Amino acid sequence: MPFTPYSLMVFGWAQIVMDLQPLVAILTGEGKWHGWTHTFLAALVLGAASAVTGKYLSEWGLALLAWGRKPRLVIGWTVAFVSAWIGTFSHILIDGVLHREMEPLAPFVAGNPLFLALTQAQVQKFCLICGALGTVVYFAVQLVVILKKQTLRRVDKRKD
């Protein structure tokens, strides 16, 4: 399943959807900042909702940017759902490490077993390292794909 910059659009949309409830809590002063949307159960449901809405929003946005040129880009359902769920579940894992008041296993378990009492700087360093490792893995996979295609072309030419 190829991940593209387009799947990142669905991933990013899922991050926004996860933080809509905290945004409302901050703006109104009502409720917990990291309430019901910051649970694994909500990550499953909001991830599915983000996949469906994010797929169509991303395709619509890309069509607008392309000024109607054909062919239109279509984001596959598997890519949309996997991207959205990676977004929502990683959101819970990272926020859970940072925010003591979260209850990621609610309604089954109270409290926050993910909370590590890390400093903001430690979490930022961890995220930077993960981003760097992810970038290296991404380009390594791209290199393998390119080399594999070149090898297949050479084999095809020898057959001709």
Ligand SMILES: [Zn+2]
């Ligand atoms: Zn959050």
